[in-house]
Each structure stands twice: as structure tokens, then as C-alpha cells.
Amino acid sequence: MVLVLAALAVLMTPATADAHPLGNFTVNHHHAITVHPDRVDLVSVIDLAEIPTLQEQPAGHVGYADRECEAVRRGLAVHVEGTGVAVALRSASVEFPPGEAGLATTRLTCALTAPANLGAAATVEVRDTYRPGRVGWHEMTATGDGMALLDPPVPATSSSDELRAYPDDLLSDPLDVRAVSLRVQPGATAAGDTSAAPGGGTLLASATRAFTDLVGQRDLTPFIGVLAVLLSLLLGASHAALPGHGKTVIAAYLAGRHGTARDAVTVGATVTLTHTAGVLLMGLAISASSALAGESLLRVLGVASGMLVTAIGAFLLHSALQRHPVAVGHGHGHGHGHGHRVGRGGLIGMGVAGGLVPSPSALVVLLGAVALGRTWFGVLLVLSYGLGMATTLTLVGLLLVRLRDRLAAVERLRDRFTALPALTAGLVLVVGLGLTARALLE
Structure with missing residues (x-):
């Protein structure tokens, strides 16, 4: 009875931070791909849970965003019709949202671009090899701006709200999309899929x-x-x-x-x-x-x-x-x-x-x-x-x-x-x- 009453008392106390739903060791990836007639833009978001964030704190936060986004850039490969194109880093930013037990998490956002001549139908391939050995969520989305995506294998919107809220029904089997091949052609932007809102915890x-x-x-x-x-x-x-x-x-x-x-x-x-x-x-x-x-x-x-x-x-x-x-x-x-x-x-x-x-x-x-x-x-x-x-x-x-x-x-x-x-x-x-x-x- 003492344990039950203690648990109820604690559960009635407002929480200041949520537990990471995928675990405190995870490094999670989201890559939003936008195909333009003259380039391929990417917004890459990396979510580090409490343990990886704690391990990397001794390196300091000064210059961290630029260094890590450069590593993300090196880990991304973009090919148009089988030919690799250079990926450039446009901007880098980092936040440290609160996590469990007073520890911080890391949210790294990298804006990248790759020039491409897409005046005709083509195949665009994107592959992510950043931190390949770490477990976590790997997600890609794709849209077109002045380009039509033909039966894209990935949705247009993020099912995790760009790593902010993971859907409960996928926690036991996280997304693991590390590469995508898109058939594109000039034209109207294809409609994207929507994702269900995540539910509550146990x-x-x-x-x-x-x-x-x-x-x-x-x-x-x-x-x-x-x-x-x-x-x-x-x-x-x-x-x-x-x-x-x-x-x-x-x-x-x-x-x-x-x-x-x-x-x-x-x-x-x-x-x-x-x-x-x-x-x-x-x-x-x-x-x-x-x-x-x-x-x-x-x-x-x-x-x-x-x-x-x-x-x-x-x-x-x-x-x-x-x-x-x-x-x-x-x-x-x-x-x-x-x-x-x-x-x-x-x-x-x-x-x-x-x-x-x-x-x-x-x-x-x-x-x-x-x-x-x-x-x-x-x-x-x-x-x-x-x-x-x-x-x-x-x-x-x-x-x-x-x-x-x-x-x-x-x-x-x-x-x-x-x-x-x-x-x-x-x-x-x-x-x-x-x-x-x-x-x-x-």
C-alpha cells in the first residue's frame, strides 16, 4: 500500500520532461527531401537521446552544430541518374531540450543542398550513412517544388513530427529508412501522405x-x-x-x-x-x-x-x-x-x-x-x-x-x-x- 500511494502521489506531480520513447541510447534521423528543377534540398534533423548527449558534452557546445552538420553532410550521398552530386551545408543549429533525470537531449538541424539539372524525367537517390552503427529511428520524407514525384516510396510528411513525437504503434518496430530512390519529372507537386498523431504512454x-x-x-x-x-x-x-x-x-x-x-x-x-x-x-x-x-x-x-x-x-x-x-x-x-x-x-x-x-x-x-x-x-x-x-x-x-x-x-x-x-x-x-x-x- 505504501508503494502504491507513493506511486500515485508522484504521478499526480506535473512532469517537467518526457522520457525518450525510443530509449535513452538512441540516435534518431529525419531527412526531409525537396526536389526542385535545379537542385535537391535536404533538411536533416538528428535527435540524440540522453546518453549520447551526455557522452558528447565534454567536447563543448561551441562549434558543435557546425562540426556535426559537416559530419551529416559527409554521410549523405545524392545521385541523379546514377551520378553523384556535391552536397553543400547551408546552415546548422542545435538545441538541447530537457530529457530524463535532469539530463539534456540534443536536436541538431542541418540545411543542405545539392545542385542538379532536372529539366527532364530522372531518378534521384539519397542515402544516409551518418552514424550507421547507432540504433534509432531512421526516417525520410520527400516532396516536389515544381517537380512531380511518381509513386514515391516515402511519405511527404513526417510520422514523428520531425522526431518530436513518435507514434506509439511503431515504437516496437522503429522506422529504418536509410535510402530512397525517387522518380521525378517536371510538373505539379505530388500530394503527400499524412500520418496519424501519436498516442499516449502506458x-x-x-x-x-x-x-x-x-x-x-x-x-x-x-x-x-x-x-x-x-x-x-x-x-x-x-x-x-x-x-x-x-x-x-x-x-x-x-x-x-x-x-x-x-x-x-x-x-x-x-x-x-x-x-x-x-x-x-x-x-x-x-x-x-x-x-x-x-x-x-x-x-x-x-x-x-x-x-x-x-x-x-x-x-x-x-x-x-x-x-x-x-x-x-x-x-x-x-x-x-x-x-x-x-x-x-x-x-x-x-x-x-x-x-x-x-x-x-x-x-x-x-x-x-x-x-x-x-x-x-x-x-x-x-x-x-x-x-x-x-x-x-x-x-x-x-x-x-x-x-x-x-x-x-x-x-x-x-x-x-x-x-x-x-x-x-x-x-x-x-x-x-x-x-x-x-x-x-x-
Whole structure:
């Protein structure tokens, strides 16, 4: 009840900045192409989320717009009928809108032009290679001024309001348009498509925004500090319960391997320590190097987590198949000694896998607190976040152990539980393979 009341109180507080809907590591691109009879104009907007902006701050803001727009210019290739044309930079400007946890974001706007003789029908190609390795939204639009676009493959208007408001239905599968080929001819301007207005966020997203806004407030009162800690516990618990992480499935394995309450607590504690250490180390690495791509590091950690889960699942499945089936009950002739329980190393390994990938929200909170000179508060919130995750995992483990024992007490169901260790080990193996594949494909 305390956590719920704290969350409601925070959600009723006006937010000062929105969370970046595509994630705090993203670098997002929008290129508006306008084809004229004598040239091709481009307005390129680059939106850097909180983490890339923080990493590039040591370079200073003086001359930043000109330097980065020059890099954008070098990354754009324009071809007319297969022949490359020179792209020139006309103007450059930059803004730093507020983001999460008191951190800034970056909005870079570059106006460019490329001369072209388009007195007859032609093909105009535009390709974007600026920062190709960074994840994010990649969007292109095209219109004609005195030129008609014939069945253009891209819309005339931006579906994201030029990277100001991303549509909710595309957040899970962001646009990735990095090149376009346009058939043009002299004539009236073709009509463009319109895009649907983006919708609102979820309750959990609103809670996350409120949480990071609390951290970013200049005046940290005891009341706000306590609310932030309570909400970090709630968000950590919610994060552990979200689908796709594999944490609750790993905890469920305890129910099939004669796990005890102590085993469930061990997994939860290991998750907390691993997640907290991971956030602190990654925050230190990002602060120290502007060249480190945070999303690439998260992908590597995701693959490592999936492989660790896979290895544990494979080992436990082999172990279960090598042993004779043993009932879970406590009756005579059904001994289930400690040899059939999960080993301490396996429990710790499952906890490490569950906490190995740091939460981006926790990382942003830490960096925001450091930027405001409150490193101790950021560490406290990261620890609270990890404790919330551990609480969910521990409760799930305890619940499953209790449920298993009750079901095993029913004599007629006892025989069905002899295969449970192998089944749950197989489930852990499948989940590990899925986590590895998903991390590799991201």
C-alpha cells in the first residue's frame, strides 16, 4: 500500500520532461527531401537521446552544430541518374531540450543542398550513412517544388513530427529508412501522405517519467527523496515481472528442482548485487568514453546473459536425465537428498544471468544524479531498483516452491512430478536460447 500511494502521489506531480520513447541510447534521423528543377534540398534533423548527449558534452557546445552538420553532410550521398552530386551545408543549429533525470537531449538541424539539372524525367537517390552503427529511428520524407514525384516510396510528411513525437504503434518496430530512390519529372507537386498523431504512454511509462523527473529536480527535499526511493523499488519490481526477461522463468525452475526458500532468496540477492554493480560499472564506462555505444554494450551483455542461461539449462537437463526419476513427496522410498537440489553455483549463475543486463532507466537515473552532484543518491536509487527486482524474483520463487509442495502432497499426483526437473530444465534451456537469439537480432 505504501508503494502504491507513493506511486500515485508522484504521478499526480506535473512532469517537467518526457522520457525518450525510443530509449535513452538512441540516435534518431529525419531527412526531409525537396526536389526542385535545379537542385535537391535536404533538411536533416538528428535527435540524440540522453546518453549520447551526455557522452558528447565534454567536447563543448561551441562549434558543435557546425562540426556535426559537416559530419551529416559527409554521410549523405545524392545521385541523379546514377551520378553523384556535391552536397553543400547551408546552415546548422542545435538545441538541447530537457530529457530524463535532469539530463539534456540534443536536436541538431542541418540545411543542405545539392545542385542538379532536372529539366527532364530522372531518378534521384539519397542515402544516409551518418552514424550507421547507432540504433534509432531512421526516417525520410520527400516532396516536389515544381517537380512531380511518381509513386514515391516515402511519405511527404513526417510520422514523428520531425522526431518530436513518435507514434506509439511503431515504437516496437522503429522506422529504418536509410535510402530512397525517387522518380521525378517536371510538373505539379505530388500530394503527400499524412500520418496519424501519436498516442499516449502506458501507466508504467508514466511512472518511469515521474521517477526520473524526481531525480532531476534541483531541490531535493526529504519528502521527494523518500518518494523516489519507494518508486524505484516499485519500478524495479515491475521490471522483473515484465515478459521477455526470462527472470521469472529461471525462478520457476526452483519449483522443479526441489528448491528451498533459501535458494529463492539466494537468486534474488544475486540479481540485486549483479544489477547494481552492472549499472555502476556501465555508468562509469559511459561517462569516461564518448566513443562507447551504450546500446552495443547492452547487446553484448544480453548475449552473455542468454548464453549463461542456456549453459545452466543444458547442464541441469543433462543432470536430470542422468538420474533416476525421484518423486517430490516426503514419503518412504522417495528420498530426494541434497544431491537433487540446485547447486549453489547454479543458483548464483541464474542470479547473475537475471541481473547482468542493466536497466536503461536505472542507468539514466544514476547519470542524472551524478550530473547534479548527487552521486550517493543515484547509487541509493540504483540499489533500491535492484532490491525491487530481487523482491519480485524471491516472491515468485517462494510461491512456486510452496505451490509445488502442496501439489506434491496429493498422492495421486506424485508420480507426475518425477519428470518435473527435466521439464523445467528444458524450459530454462529454451528460454536461454530465445534470449540469446533476441539479443543477437537487436
